Amino acid sequence: MSNYYYYRSSQRGLGRIRRRRRREPRFPFLILLLLLILIAAILVLGKNTGLFVPGRATASDASESSAEETGSLPEETTRSAAEEILRRADRLAAQYDYDAASALIESDASAASSDAGKAALARYAEAKEGLVPQKISDIPHVFFHTLIIDTSKAFDGDSRADGYNDVMTTKSEFLKIMESMYERGFVLVSLHDIAHEVDDTESGGKKMASGEILLPEGKKPFVLSQDDVCYYEYMEGDGFAKDLIIDTDGRIRNEMVMDDGTVSVGSYDVVPLLDDFVEEHPDFSYRGTKGCLAVTGYNGVFGYRTDTDYEGKNPNIEQDRETVRKLAEALREDGWEIASHSWGHRDYATISDEEFEADTQKWQDRVAPLIGGSDIMIYPFGADVGDWHPYTSDNARFERLYSEGFRYFCNVDSTQNFVQLGEDYLRQGRRNLDGYRMWQDKTVKNRTSEFFDVDEVFDPARPTPVPDYKGG
Numbered sequence: 277m278s279n280y281y282y283y284r285s286s287q288r289g290l291g292r293i294r295r296r297r298r299r300e301p302r303f304p305f306l307i308l309l310l311l312l313i314l315i316a317a318i319l320v321l322g323k324n325t326g327l328f329v330p331g332r333a334t335a336s337d338a339s340e341s342s343a344e345e346t347g348s349l350p351e352e353t354t355r356s357a358a359e360e361i362l363r364r365a366d367r368l369a370a371q372y373d374y375d376a377a378s379a380l381i382e383s384d385a386s387a388a389s390s391d392a393g394k395a396a397l398a399r400y401a402e403a404k405e406g407l408v409p410q411k412i413s414d415i416p417h418v419f420f421h422t423l424i425i426d427t428s429k430a431f432d433g434d435s436r437a438d439g440y441n442d443v444m445t446t447k448s449e450f451l452k453i454m455e456s457m458y459e460r461g462f463v464l465v466s467l468h469d470i471a472h473e474v475d476d477t478e479s480g481g482k483k484m485a486s487g488e489i490l491l492p493e494g495k496k497p498f499v500l501s502q503d504d505v506c507y508y509e510y511m512e513g514d515g516f517a518k519d520l521i522i523d524t525d526g527r528i529r530n531e532m533v534m535d536d537g538t539v540s541v542g543s544y545d546v547v548p549l550l551d552d553f554v555e556e557h558p559d560f561s562y563r564g565t566k567g568c569l570a571v572t573g574y575n576g577v578f579g580y581r582t583d584t585d586y587e588g589k590n591p592n593i594e595q596d597r598e599t600v601r602k603l604a605e606a607l608r609e610d611g612w613e614i615a616s617h618s619w620g621h622r623d624y625a626t627i628s629d630e631e632f633e634a635d636t637q638k639w640q641d642r643v644a645p646l647i648g649g650s651d652i653m654i655y656p657f658g659a660d661v662g663d664w665h666p667y668t669s670d671n672a673r674f675e676r677l678y679s680e681g682f683r684y685f686c687n688v689d690s691t692q693n694f695v696q697l698g699e700d701y702l703r704q705g706r707r708n709l710d711g712y713r714m715w716q717d718k719t720v721k722n723r724t725s726e727f728f729d730v731d732e733v734f735d736p737a738r739p740t741p742v743p744d745y746k747g748g
């Protein structure tokens with residue numbers, strides 16, 4: 277428990293240092309002055325103790341030698357700055373953004389005029405020529421729940437084990453799936469890459485326009501999402517991470533309670549595991565995109581008990597809310613999108629109008645302000661507010677969600693890739709890559725062979741047969 281507070285308080289400390297530095301521009305000047313005094317002192321000391329080569333360490337040389345030092349610094353700084361620019365440009369190019377990569381090099385005279393810079397510009401121009409616009413109607417969307425890290429705890433035979441076995445994916449399965457999809461040429465894209473809102477000159481309002489996704493021959497776009505990124509209370513002690521945090525290096529990680537009760541910081545769920553994977557394989561991500569995280573509100577967000585219901589129960593609620601706001605910003609910066617998964621994990625297809633209205637309002641009041649709002653609705657249980665026909669204005673629930681700013685709607689369809697570009701929305705079906713789906717694929721009918729070989733992926737730690745528990 278003490279580790280937990282250690283990490284959180286050091287993050288707050290970092291934030292303070294960064295702000296203070298910005299407000300005190302004289303700080304570096306003072307350091308420089310102190311350094312000069314120190315150098316002068318060492319030079320005088322060096323002369324007296326014979327540490328320096330005779331002739332260098334004379335009093336009259338002191339100013340000359342420091343001029344030499346500072347004179348040589350800018351050149352080196354420029355060289356390493358140009359190298360850094362080329363390195364960053366190569367990463368942009370690896371993620372298929374050749375225009376941004378070229379613009380970055382061209383923004384720096386020294387990088388642009390270097391041989392390496394010229395070669396990179398030629399390489400990017402050639403690669404750009406080979407890009408192919410992707411058909412958006414056939415883009416798969418796969419999703420996961422919180423990953424099982426410790427299978428012995430998740431599958432311990434208690435009342436929740438069947439549910440976990442059905443709807444969850446283990447860490448080893450997730451990593452094998454990502455590896456296989458990467459090898460097969462899949463590339464992560466976002467819902468906003470598939471379509472985006474534009475001005476409709478005819479009506480004077482807005483409409484949805486299909487996006488242009490440009491990938492090299494042989495690459496295939498796909499969307500990834502994760503549901504219920506809340507680390508619910510009921511999951512405690514069952515072998516999952518406990519929350520997301522920003523670590524002391526500014527990276528997004530998980531905290532997980534180990535067997536001895538200590539809290540370990542590491543990659544214990546989809547976000548940091550996929551971040552690590554993309555770090556190693558940048559070409560798995562289109563322009564830095566990672567995935568979409570769907571959150572409910574009733575147990576708070578990202579593992580923090582931030583909901584109004586915890587007021588008076590969670591003594592750190594205001595700090596936790598601030599942590600969630602910072603996490604949401606950091607996640608977006610890192611290529612993640614955040615979606616609504618309703619406030620109370622409700623079935624939007626079947627609940628009463630009153631319940632639907634209350635739940636929608638609760639998400640807007642209690643969750644949206646913490647995560648910076650969202651235009652993506654990921655239906656709990658995959659329960660859509662309409663059938664497969666395009667949404668129309670006489671669908672009151674669609675209209676209500678639209679009025680709250682939702683433009684992207686995701687249900688569940690394990691049988692096919694389903695993308696529907698409506699006049700003013702985008703709808704996509706999602707394919708569950710969980711225990712039940714994989715067990716079915718092994719034994720009855722295979723629906724995931726497009727992505728991986730289920731016999732290589734299926735975790736032998738799972739109890740079989742995997743029951744149909746119908747979670748969501």
Ligand SMILES: [Zn+2]
Nearest residue numbers: 503504656748
């Ligand atoms: Zn869910």
